[in-house]
Amino acid sequence: MEQRPFLDFLETLGPPAWVPEWALWLTAAGLGVGLITTIISLIALFSIWLERKVSGHIQCRYGPMYAGGWHGWAQTIADGVKLMMKEDMIPTGADKPLFVIAPAIVLSSIFGAMVALPLSYGFYFAQMDLGIFMILALGSTTTIGVVMAGWASNSKWSLYGAMREAAQVVAYEIPLGLALLVPLMALGTFSLLDASHAQAGFFGMNWAIFQNPAVLPAFVIFWVAALAETKRAPFDLPEAESELVAGFLTEYSGIRWSFFFLEEYAAMFLMSVVAAVFFFGGFESPLTWAAREAFGSNTHIVVQLVCFGTIVIKGFIGVFLMMWLRWTLPRIRIDQVMTMGYKYLTPLALACVLVAAIWEAILSLF
Amino acid sequence: MDFQAIHDRLVAIDAPGLVRAELPREPNKKEKDPGRSGESYVVVDSARMVDFLLACRDDERLDMKLLVDLSAADPAVDDENFWVLIQLLSIEKKHRLSIKAFLPKDNARMPTATAVHRGAQWHERECAEMYGITFEGHPDPRNILLPDDWVGHPMRKDYEFPTEYHGISCE
Amino acid sequence: MQTITPTQRYLKNVWDTLKTTLVGMKITGKYLLKKPITVQYPDERLPIPDRYRGIHYLEQEKCINCLACARACPIDCIEMEAVRHGKELEWVSFTLDYQKCMFCELCVYPCPKDCIHMGTEFALVTTDRSELNFDLLSFKGMAREAKIRMREADKKKAEKEAAKAAKAAAEEASGDSSDDTSDEAPGDNSGDNSGDAKE
Amino acid sequence: MVEAQKYKPSMQLSDESRVLPSGEREFMLDVSTADLEVNMGPQHPATHGVMRVLLRTDGELVTGAQPHLGYLHRCAEKIGENVEWLQYLPYTDRYDYLSAMNNNLGYSLAVEGLMTGLEIPRRATLIRTICAELNRVASHLIAYGTYGLDIGAFTPFFYAFREREWIQALFEKICGARLTYSYIRIGGVFNDTPPGWLQEVGHFCDVFEDKWREYYDLLVENHIFVKRTADIGVISAEMALDFGLTGPMLRGSGVDFDLRRDMPYMAYGEISDAGAFDIPLGRGEKGTLGDCWDRFYVRVAEMMESIKIVRWCLDAIEPGPVLGDVPKVIKVPAGEGYVGIENPRGELGHYVASSGGKVALRCRVRGPSFTNLAVLEDLMPGTLLADSVAIIGSTDIVVGETDR
CATH class of the missing domain: 3.30.70.3270 (Alpha-Beta Plaits)
Structure with a gap:
């Protein structure tokens, strides 16, 4: 099957014959990019609003209440407009080209990682057999942007933040990858779509977490590593505001600063979706199962919508969990981050991989 | 120990530099003596203050290991002396001692107590900048609260307030 | 106190981290579902006690x-x-x-x-x-006129005092130079008269 | 003449090996590095005000620290020599603005010590005690919250402020101000309690005991928090005495000394004899004795002891006058005296000298934060950057008081 949903979509519209094929390709690409940007922006907008409300209610206060009317739903939009209107400031001593490029690199890498994200069974940007590799690789490219930002700012605090980010991400790539190996073994695929298929089963509940005893501890390890990857508390050392003022963000303001913010929330969502796909059934849920039973096919529009809804809800449950953790825990020190990554998570992840492999081997005997 | 017992002990160990004890007294209206209320203190020779503090710290019955406060006072413009005021405290024996030393204004120098109580270091720095008292042998004799280029010693009674600071008017 | 072996400490660290994290999340989660205690300031205000020290x-x-x-x-x-x-x-x-x-x-x-x-x-x-x-x-409402009247009253007072001073000076000495101020004072309408009179 | 310093700095740095706080050795690489000087402050989230700490760092490792003060110097002592006795009272609110009641109390006690024949009514003494202890709770709540903030936990800060807000509302009812109370005055307190106030304080005590448990579970026992603070910034008992530390800093090092019990003023002797409160001490439970966790624990535990004292006072209080026989313009007889009281941060001393007039001859304020901060210079070298924040937080300074 040819995997080019956007092109197929354009062809179903029946374009006139004089339109060259490359124009169709470009339009399809533009559609994809536009859609992905919109989705990321909407996710980030909602996540930021959600974060403010969650933190507010955890802390016995309301959070934003005025902008837009109902519980300040338009607060993030108002903030976004404000950030865009702000004066574009670049410090005198900064390395200007790097300073300008850094937020773009950060944002584009997370956009790139999003490409591998399926939205439902029949609707995806690209069907990749090695989709999870793509996500991990591009997701950690943000580090380059962050280090660039820290260096270019010409501020000591920024440099500290950048160095911390580099050390942290390098340390946590290993347990992240190892922990993901466990469900990969259970599901037997690297592709996010296939992983979802593999968890269909009875009642839509044949999730990886129920398939293998090592997946649950692997999920905990993955989750901790994902927090570190996305720079969320308790691993927000790169921007630890009580220590480094604002870390690599110190010298940024306005729209460039908001790019970093956008990236953070997009990365949170991305990691949550990856967790949902590989540990908690992807598009599969009792509802998906019921819809599939009712309409008989995975490509029916209602089933696709249910799938899309399921993955988004699962993603936001993960995002909410990250927020809950953030507003509960204190921050870890940098040497403890290293200790935790290398001494705790990596060996434990290896143990999980071992257990999972043995389990799979035993299963394959029968 | 109460003040009398402390003083007796100080006399008994022949504490270096001990001059006399000052007790509160009732005002005498006939002699126009205003009296003195408040608490008792000992007067110590400023030149031998360090030895006195050391004696207080190391004597097992006095055991004054904690220097609570070290400051100075300028009683009046026409007074010849500064007062140097030290408060000692014993954690174990739970008693206090106030010490006062007179320091001539024209030669306000005394040895530093830093070697006996490290805690005296900042107090002495503050004292030095505010009154212009030199603590000889102080390991870090910079200003602590005032800027480095401050002119004058603000807590002296004859201090004249500056009219400007770095071109900023203070009026 | 028995000593803890490194392995035990390792496992204890893992266990403690997980346990105290969950305890913390329980507390914060409890408040997440409760009604906030803050008030929306300009719309609703807390009562101000009687003894409040305001303007x-x-x-x-x-x-x-x-x-x-x-x-x-x-x-x-x-x-x-x-x-x-x-x-x-x-x-x-x-x-x-x-x-x-x-x-x-x-x-x-x-x-x-x-x-x-x-x-x-x-x-x-x-x-x-x-x-x-x-x-x-x-x-x-009367402040401006009151001010004028006060000036006048002050002026009169100053004149009186100046005259008195002049008289006293004249009586005391042979009367050489102290008349200067009393001459100037009545003619001066602006500024603080009492201050002038003292000169 | 004088013997050398008795204690050794807790950590000695040499070029061969740098000792990390947890005792792990850092590998030395064949890379030549230079130390980086960083200004932490005057505007920095962790300096609790306008204070500057000049840090010399080697990567994340702090190799030297030098506090610079004076950004908030407001000449409190000089003002004390220029205004009347009662007029100085509002200024006492402003050096340690988080425990203004205690400052008022210290100054009032110092001046009352000089005014012979002035009797403080018992009701006034008990109201003073209640206010001072509630203020101690409020101040420790700030210490709890901001320390959590320093370590990176936001939420405890808001929980602490929630209860502190209640205390402030109580103070607002009794004296009309939320932070700068000027309530405890020379000769007693200014106003009698408004009707129902004491019952509300009792209610607050009941509620606070439940909330305190949450504070404890949320932060004090949290494993990440323990790991961040245990074994960090260890002050031995000997070092604490040498530096003249007082209050929770001293008790965190295991020295059992509290002015309220050991040199009682006001009604504390009575309360202490009744066994109504204990003095929490650092015991090195989670790490070394005298580390940041111990100091923090002492503060948190002290809140409950303060609540016990408040309860005792609520039981003992009876109607009566609240202000002694003080003239409108106070004249203090000639004399001088030093009074130290247990402020939330340590011993707040007021040395007051009078020449018999309406204005003080000398009004020295011994701020505990000032003395407690001096220990930073010795504590910081050898720690990580994040630890230095933890150490500054554990001293619980109020910059208004270090600079006065």
Whole structure:
């Protein structure tokens, strides 16, 4: 099957014959990019609003209440407009080209990682057999942007933040990858779509977490590593505001600063979706199962919508969990981050991989 | 120990530099003596203050290991002396001692107590900048609260307030 | 105390981290579902207690211009001016500089007539610093004329004093140079006359 | 003449090996590095005000620290020599603005010590005690919250402020101000309690005990928090005495000394004899004795002891006058005296000298934060950057008081 949903979509519209094929390709690409940007922006907008409300209610206060009317739903939009209107400031001593490029690199890498994200069974940007590799690789490219930002700012605090980010991400790539190996073994695929298929089963509940005893501890390890990857508390050392003022963000303001913010929330969502796909059934849920039973096919529009809804809800449950953790825990020190990554998570992840492999081997005997 | 017992002990160990004890007294209206209320203190020779503090710290019955406060006072413009005021405290024996030393204004120098109580270091720095008292042998004799280029010693009674600071008017 | 082996410590660390994290999440999660305790300030306000120390208010008719409050003020932010017509008091100004005032309430207690109080109003928002120099008088329509009359009264007083001084000087000495000031004083309309008279 | 310093700095740095706080050795690489000087402050989230700490760092490792003070110097002592006795009272609110009641109390006690024949009514003494202890709770709540903030936990800060807000509302009812109370005055307190106030304080005590448990579970026992603070910034008992530390800093090092019990003023002797409160001490439970966790634990535990004292006072309080026989313009007889009281941060000393007039001759304020901060210079070298924040937080300074 040819995997080019956007092109197929354009062809179903029946374009006139004089339109060259490359124009169709470009339009399809533009559609994809536009859609992905919109989705990321909407996710980030909602996540930021959600974060403010969650933190507010955890802390016995309301959070934003005025902008837009109902519980300040338009607060993030108002903030976004404000950030865009702000004066574009670049410090005198900064390395200007790097300073300008850094937020773009950060944002584009997370956009790139999003490409591998399926939205439902029949609707995806690209069907990749090695989709999870793509996500991990591009997701950690943000580090380059962050280090660039820290260096270019010409501020000591920024440099500290950048160095911390580099050390942290390098340390946590290993347990992240190892922990993901466990469900990969259970599901037997690297592709996010296939992983979802593999968890269909009875009642839509044949999730990886129920398939293998090592997946649950692997999920905990993955989750901790994902927090570190996305720079969320308790691993927000790169921007630890009580220590480094604002870390690599110190010298940024306005729209460039908001790019970093956008990236953070997009990365949170991305990691949550990856967790949902590989540990908690992807598009599969009792509802998906019921819809599939009712309409008989995975490509029916209602089933696709249910799938899309399921993955988004699962993603936001993960995002909410990250927020809950953030507003509960204190921050870890940098040497403890290293200790935790290398001494705790990596060996434990290896143990999980071992257990999972043995389990799979035993299963394959029968 | 109460003040009398402390003083007796100080006399008994022949504490270096001990001059006399000052007790509160009732005002005498006939002699126009205003009296003195408040608490008792000992007067110590400023030149031998360090030895006195050391004696207080190391004597097992006095055991004054904690220097609570070290400051100075300028009683009046026409007074010849500064007062140097030290408060000692014993954690174990739970008693206090106030010490006062007179320091001539024209030669306000005394040895530093830093070697006996490290805690005296900042107090002495503050004292030095505010009154212009030199603590000889102080390991870090910079200003602590005032800027480095401050002119004058603000807590002296004859201090004249500056009219400007770095071109900023203070009026 | 038995010693802990490294393995035990390793596992204990893992266990403690997970356990205390969950305990913390339980507490924060509990509050997540509760109603917030804050109030939406401009819409709803908490009641202000009676003793609140806000912007002063003055019972002008009671005040006798005794300056007790001004004397009690640690930072001298109270200034008052009034003309006395026998028993009647005509107010010119009673200003309180809220740039300086630290709301310590020390001005309230020395008042012999119990006429200055701390109010419950606290919002001091202006776009101009000079507006913070409040006039506490509730009716000040007469202020300008009162000021003129006060000037006149002062002038008369100064003239009288100058004349007296001149007379005294004339009586005392042979009368050489002390007449200068008494000559100038009546003709001078501007500025503070009492100050001139003293020269 | 004088013997050398008795204690050794807790950590000695040499070029061969740098000792990390947890005792792990850092590998030395064949890379030549230079130390980086960083200004932490005057505007920095962790300096609790306008204070500057000049840090010399080697990567994340702090090799030297030098506090610079004076950004908030407001000449409190000089003002004390220029205004009348009562007029100085509002200024005492402003050096340690988080425990203004205690400052008022210290100054009032110092001046009352000179005024012979002035009797403080018992009701006034008990109201003073209640206010001082509630203020201690409020101040420790700030210490709890901001320390959590320093370590990176936001939420405890808001929980602490929630209860502190209640205390402030109580103070607002009794004296009309939320932060700068000027309530405890020479000769007693200014106003009697408004009706129902004491019952509300009792209610607060009941509620606070439940909330305190949450504070404890949320932060004090949290494993990440323990790991961040245990074994960090260890002050031995000997070092604490040498530096003249007082209050929770001293007790965190295991020295059992509290002015309220050991040199009682006001009604504390009575309360202490009744066994109504204990003095929490650092015991080195989670790490070394005298580390940041111990100091923090002492503060948190002290809140409950303060609540016990408040309860005792609520039981003992009876109607009566609240202000002694004080003239409107106070004249203090000639004399001088030093009074130290247990402030939330340590011993707040007021040395007051009078020449018999309306104005003080000398009004010395011994701020505990000032003395407690001096220990930073010795504590910081050898720690990580994040630890230095933890150490500054554990001293619980109020910059208004270090600079006065």
